Amino acid sequence: MVRSRTPTGFMMPEPSFRRVFGQVDLRRLESDPAVDLLADSPLDPRSGADRRLLGRLELLITGWGTPRIDARTLELLPNLRAIAHSAGTVRPVVDPIVYDRGIAVSSAASANAVPVAEFTLALITLAAKRAFWAADRVRDGAVDADLETAWPAVGIRGRTVGIVGASTIGRLVIDRLRGLDLDVLLHDPTVRPAEAAELGAQLLDLPELVARSEILSLHAPSLPSTRGMIDRTLIGSLRPGATLINTARGDLLDQEALVERLERGDLVALLDVASEEPLPRDSRLRGAPNTFLTPHIAGSIGTELGRLSAHAVDEAIAFAASGAFRCAIDQTTFALRA
Template identity: 45%
Template sequence: MPTTPPTLPTTGASRRRPRTLLAMDPPVRDALLDATALDRLAVVAETDPSLVVRDFADPAHAGVLERTEALLTGWGCPPLTAAALERMPRLRAVVHAGGSVKHHVTDACWERGLVVASAAAANARPVAEYTVASILFAGKRVLDARRAYRERRGPVDSLALLSGAGNHRRTVGVVGASRIGRRVIELLRPHDLDLLLHDPYLPAGEAARLGARPVSLDTLVRSSDVVTLHAPELPRTRHLFDRDRLALLRDGATLVNTARGALVDTAALTAELVSGRLYAVLDVTEPEVLPADSPLYDLPNVLLTPHVAGSLGNELGRLAHAALDELERYGRGLPFAEPVRAEDLRRSA
C-alpha cells in the first residue's frame, strides 16, 4: 500500500520549496525553461533541473522519486499509474506546464488524493488566436485569392473573384464553450459577426452573457458560414461531424478544427473537400499525422497545419511561468488558481 501523502503546507506568508521533479521529454524542458524560468524555478522549488524523468520504473531514479513531493510535468510525461505512484510515496502535487493532463493523470492520482494544476488557460490563448485568424481569413476567402494570384502571376479581378467574400454579418458557429471556445467568442465579439454557440453543458443564459446565441448543433451547422470546433474528445463526441452532419454545412462553408482530430470523420470530410463543396482549416486530424498520400496536403481549399495552434516558440514561456505560479502557490500553502478536478476532466479535453 502506498504511504499516505502529506497534507498541504500550512497557509501563510512563508514560502516552502517543495522537492520537485521534472517529468517530460528533455527537448520540452529545454524549450519551456529559459534562463529566467530556471532562476525562478530555483526560488520556488528544490529541484535539479538537469534531471528529467521519462520512465518512472527506471531504477536509477528510485531515490529521487521516493523524495519527490511535487511533479512539474510537460509533454511526454509518462502515465502516473498506481505502480508509478507507489514509487513516489511523498508525492502530493502535479503541476502541468501544458494543456490537457489526460495523457498522464490517471484515476490512481485521484485515489491518492493528489492535487493537480494545469497551464491550460495559458495554452488556450494561442489556440484561440490561431482560430480567430483562421475564421477571419476564411471570411475573406484568402485561400481562393492566394490560388488565383499564384496561378495568374499578375493582376487579379478581386471584385469578381471574391464577390461573395467578407466578414460583414457572417455567421460563425462555435461548438463547445470550453476555455478556448469562450476565448474565441471573446476575441470575435468586436467584429461584425453573428455568433452561434452549442454546448450541451451550458447553463441557461450563459451563451447570451458570452455574446452568442445558443442553438442546437444541427441548427448551428446549417446556419453558419464558419464552424469552429472546441469540444473535448470523448466517446460520445467521436466523429461528431460524420458524413450526415458534414452534409448539413452550406456550400462554401468552412470547418475549423483546432480541438481534436477524432471529432471529425476524416474520410467523410476528405470526400467533401475533394468535391470542392467545403473549405477547411485543420490543425488536428485523425490520424495525426495523415498518410503521405492524403489529398488534404494538396487541396487548394484546405489549410493544413501540423498541430501548431497551441503554445510554440516564445509562447512557451507563458506556459512555464503559469506552471511556476502554481508551484509557488503550492509552496505557500495556497490553493491552485487553475486546479484540475476529476469530475471536470471526465468531460473536458
C-alpha cells in the same frame, strides 16, 4: 514556526524540458523559499539515484511526453501531493487514480489556449476574406481573384460563425469575436442559454448550428461522447461555400466524409489537426481543393512556450506556499474538458 519546503521535481523527456523551461523560470523556482527543487533537470525513473529522489517528491512538474501517472508510476511517488502540468490537456499524463489518491492537479491549458484562440481568430478573418483561395489564384497566375463572383459570400461583416465547444479556447475565441460585426452561435451541452448569452453567443443544438454556420470552428475536447460528432450527415448539411475550421482534435469529425465533400468543390476546410498525425503522404486530404493544412501549430510554439513555463512555475510556487493550486483541475473538469 518555519514552514518546511516542498520537495519538487520535473519528470518529462529532456527535449521537452529544454524546449519549454527557460533559465528565468527555473531560477524563480529554485530560489523560492517554499520550494525544495531536488534537481534542475528531469528525473528519470530508470535511474536508481533519481528513483530515490522521486520517492521524496511531493510536487511533480510534468510536460509533453511525461509517462502516464498511473498506479505503477505512483509506486515510485509515495509522497506525491500535487501535479503541475506544463502543457494543455492532462489526459495523456493523469490517470483517474490520481484523483482517487487525493492528488491535486493543475495544467497550463489556459496559457496554451491563448495562441490557439489567436490562430483561430486569424483563420476566421482570412476565411471570411477568402484569402487562401485568392492566394492560390495569384500563385496560378491570375490577375484578378474575382472573389465576389466565385463565392456566395465574401467579407466578415454580418457573417455567422458557429463555435462547437465552450472550452477554454472556445470561450477565448468567442470573446475575441465580440469586436467584430457578426453573429456567433454556440453548441455545448454543458452550457445553459443564459450563460451563452453572457458569453455573447446564441446556444443551439448541433444540427441547427452546423446548418446555419457560414464559418464553423471546432473547440470541443476529445472524449468518447465527442469523437466523430461532426459526422457524414452534419458535413453534408454544411451550406455551400461554408468554411470548416479545426484547431482542436482530428477525431472530432469524419475525415473521409469531409474529403468527399471537399472534392465536390463547394466547401473550404482550414485544418491544423487530422485524424492521423503526421498526415500520411498519400492522404486524400492533401490534394483536396479549397483546403489549407497546417501541422498542429496552433498551440504554443517558439516564444509562446514561455507562457507554459511561467504558468507551471507560478502554480508550483503557489502550491508549495499554500498547499493549493490557483487553477486546479477537479474531477468534473477532468471528465468534461481536461
